[in-house]
Amino acid sequence: MEPFKEHKGIAAPLNRGNVDTDQIIPKQFLKRIERTGFGEFLFFHWRFDDDGNLRDDFVLNQPKYENATILLAGDNFGCGSSREHAPWALEDYGFKVIIAPDFADIFYNNSLKNGILVIKMNEEQVQQWMKKAEQGLTLDVDLEKQEITDTDGTVVSFDIPAYHKEKLLNGWDDIALTLLEEDAIQAFEEKRA
Amino acid sequence: MGKALTAFEKIWNKHVIKEEEGKPALLYIDQHLVHEVTSPQAFEGLRLNGRKVRRPDLTFATMDHNVPTINRENMKDEISIKQMEALKKNCADFGVKLADMYHPDQGIVHIIGPQLGLTQPGKTIVCGDSHTSTHGAFGAFAFGIGTSEVEHVLATQTIWQDKPKTLNVQVVGELGVGVTAKDLILAIIAKFGVRFGTGYVMEYTGEAIRNLTMEERMTICNMSIEAGARAGLISPDETTVEFLRGREMVPEGEAFEALAEDWLALATDEGAEYDHTVTIYADEIEPQVTWGTNPGMGVPVSASTPTIADAEYPDEVKRALEYMDLEENQPITSIHVDHVFIGSCTNSRLSDLKKASKIVEGKKVKEGIKAIVVPGSFLVKQQAEEIGLDKIFIEAGFEWRNSGCSMCLGMNDDIVPSGGRCASTSNRNFEGRQGNGARTHLVSPEMAAAAAIEGHFVDVRQFVGVPS
Numbered sequence A: 001m002e003p004f005k006e007h008k009g010i011a012a013p014l015n016r017g018n019v020d021t022d023q024i025i026p027k028q029f030l031k032r033i034e035r036t037g038f039g040e041f042l043f044f045h046w047r048f049d050d051d052g053n054l055r056d057d058f059v060l061n062q063p064k065y066e067n068a069t070i071l072l073a074g075d076n077f078g079c080g081s082s083r084e085h086a087p088w089a090l091e092d093y094g095f096k097v098i099i100a101p102d103f104a105d106i107f108y109n110n111s112l113k114n115g116i117l118v119i120k121m122n123e124e125q126v127q128q129w130m131k132k133a134e135q136g137l138t139l140d141v142d143l144e145k146q147e148i149t150d151t152d153g154t155v156v157s158f159d160i161p162a163y164h165k166e167k168l169l170n171g172w173d174d175i176a177l178t179l180l181e182e183d184a185i186q187a188f189e190e191k192r193a
Numbered sequence B: 001m002g003k004a005l006t007a008f009e010k011i012w013n014k015h016v017i018k019e020e021e022g023k024p025a026l027l028y029i030d031q032h033l034v035h036e037v038t039s040p041q042a043f044e045g046l047r048l049n050g051r052k053v054r055r056p057d058l059t060f061a062t063m064d065h066n067v068p069t070i071n072r073e074n075m076k077d078e079i080s081i082k083q084m085e086a087l088k089k090n091c092a093d094f095g096v097k098l099a100d101m102y103h104p105d106q107g108i109v110h111i112i113g114p115q116l117g118l119t120q121p122g123k124t125i126v127c128g129d130s131h132t133s134t135h136g137a138f139g140a141f142a143f144g145i146g147t148s149e150v151e152h153v154l155a156t157q158t159i160w161q162d163k164p165k166t167l168n169v170q171v172v173g174e175l176g177v178g179v180t181a182k183d184l185i186l187a188i189i190a191k192f193g194v195r196f197g198t199g200y201v202m203e204y205t206g207e208a209i210r211n212l213t214m215e216e217r218m219t220i221c222n223m224s225i226e227a228g229a230r231a232g233l234i235s236p237d238e239t240t241v242e243f244l245r246g247r248e249m250v251p252e253g254e255a256f257e258a259l260a261e262d263w264l265a266l267a268t269d270e271g272a273e274y275d276h277t278v279t280i281y282a283d284e285i286e287p288q289v290t291w292g293t294n295p296g297m298g299v300p301v302s303a304s305t306p307t308i309a310d311a312e313y314p315d316e317v318k319r320a321l322e323y324m325d326l327e328e329n330q331p332i333t334s335i336h337v338d339h340v341f342i343g344s345c346t347n348s349r350l351s352d353l354k355k356a357s358k359i360v361e362g363k364k365v366k367e368g369i370k371a372i373v374v375p376g377s378f379l380v381k382q383q384a385e386e387i388g389l390d391k392i393f394i395e396a397g398f399e400w401r402n403s404g405c406s407m408c409l410g411m412n413d414d415i416v417p418s419g420g421r422c423a424s425t426s427n428r429n430f431e432g433r434q435g436n437g438a439r440t441h442l443v444s445p446e447m448a449a450a451a452a453i454e455g456h457f458v459d460v461r462q463f464v465g466v467p468s
C-alpha cells in the first residue's frame, strides 16, 4: 500500500444520510475477480440513467467536481453490505479522502485497508464544507498533523486512532505485520489443542 | 466467583492472542466461511505474496450469491461462471473444502453453517458477508468482514479487532399470535434506527427471546447488521444444544455432552453489566412492513406511510417515498405488489417455508403476481419436498426453485424489474437491491404469503388460515 501523508484536492458534497454500499457499487459489478477497474461503476444508478447517459442532476456529474478527490458524505456512510468493492470503486474513481459525521463499521475498516483516509468529523463542520463546496472548495488534509486546511485558511483538526494513522503513514501491509506475531499465534493454537 | 460477564466478554477473552492498550486486539478465528463474491481477490493476494491458507481445516466455502435457481446446467452469464470457476480453483489450490453448486451441502452460507453444525456456541466466526451476524444466534461472536480481511484470516487465522461495546436489547413480554421473529427485529430497527448498533455487539435477552426456536433466533441475529451492529448474539441454552445435537460437524456421545456443558456456561451471567440497554415490549408489536429504502423505514401493517413534515429527516422520507412511488399517509394495506419473494438468509429455513405454506395452502396467487420460493439450502429444499411443501406452493401458483441468494440481491437472473414492487422476506430494501429501479417491502414469510394471495398487504392475523 502507498503511504498516505498529505493530500490536497477538490471536495465534492454528497449530502445524503445512510448511503449504503449497494448504491456505491451495485451488485451487477461484483462478479469481477480483479481488485481494479471498479471506478467506472461507482454510484452507477445515480450517475447514469437507464440508457447509460449521465444524469445531470447527480452531484458528481457536475463538471466542477470532475477532478474531486475528497468526498464529503452524510451520516452512516457505507452501511449495508460488507463488499470491499465499495472502497475499491471510490479509490479507483479518484477519491483519496472521505469525510463524514460517521461511517458504517465494516466500510470504515475496508477503506483504511485500501489506503483511503476516512475522517469522522462533526456534522456541523461537514455541513459547512458541503455548503462551501457548492461554490468550490479545496481542502488540504495533513495526516501527520491531523489537520484540514480550508481554502480560506481555516484550520480544523481531526481524530484518528493512532494505530490506523501509523499504518497509513507508513503504508504498512496488515498481513505482514500480523505474521510478526507468528510465535504468539502458534502458542495460542498449541494451548487450545 | 469472578466478575459477572456477558456471553460476548467470555468469548472475547477466550480468543485474544494479544491485546495492548489503545490498539485493536489480535483475535483467533475458529471458523471462516467463504463464498464466491468476496473471496477471489483475497486468494489472488495470497498467490501474489506466496502465502498459504493457514488453517484450511477451519475454512469452508460454498457458492450462493451467483448461482442460478433454475437451469443450473445451462448457465449463460460468463462473468458469473468465471467467478464460480475461480472459487473452485482457489479451493482446490489451497485445500479448502467447497460445497459447490451441485454439492448436497450447498446453500446460502448462513444457512449451511448452522445446518452442518459448523456454527457452535463460543466460536469466533467470520465471513466476507455482513449477514454473518446470523451465527450469533448460537452464542457465537460472528461478524462480517471485507475482502482484505478475508485474505488476512486465510493467511493468519486471526483478525485485528477493536473490542466492541455491549448493548442489551431487552425484549419484555411475549409476542402475540401471528407476530413473528421477523416482525420483532423489524420493529426493533424501526424503533431505534439503522445505526443504533454501531460499535456494539447486540445481545437479545428476555422471555420472548428465550421462547424462540433456533431458526427464529437466526432471523433476529441476521438483521443485527441492519441496525449497524458489529454482531448480534443470543446466549446459548438448551434450545441451542438440542438444535446442534446430531449435526454432522459436532461430536457424539460423551464428547457432545461435555461440549454442551461448556456451551451452557457461556451464557451471560446473572448481574453482568452492559454498556447500554434498550427495551422493547413484545406484546405491542404487530406484523411489520417496510415502506422505504432502508430497513429502519418500517411500520405496523395497520399503519400508514409517514407524514413528510413530521419526520425527523423530511428530505430522506420524501426521497424514499418518491423512489417507492408511495404517497405520504398512505395505508400500508393499500399497497399492491407484483412480486413475492420467499427466501434469503433471513427467512428461507424449513420453518419459514412451513409457515408460509400454511397461508397459501388451497389458495391461489393473485393473477399478475410473480411469486417464487427459494429454499436456503439443498437440504432445506429436500426436507420441504419430503413433507410436500413444494406441491402446496406450486399448486398455489408459486415457482419452486433451487437454493441460493436469488432475489435477495439479484446477482443471478432472479430480478425484480424496474418499477416492480416486491413483498420480500429478505433483509434489505435499499434502492435497486432486487433489481435496478425495483421497490422492496420487507416482511415475514407469513405476510409475504398473504400478500401473494391478496395482491396487497394484509394483516396476516386476520387472514383465513392463520397458523394456530
Ligand code: SF4
Residues within 6 Å of the ligand: B064, B065, B108, B109, B110, B129, B131, B344, B345, B346, B404, B405, B406, B408, B409, B426, B427
Ligand atoms: S441471502 Fe441476501 S443477505 Fe443473505 S447472504 Fe445472500 S445476498 Fe446476502
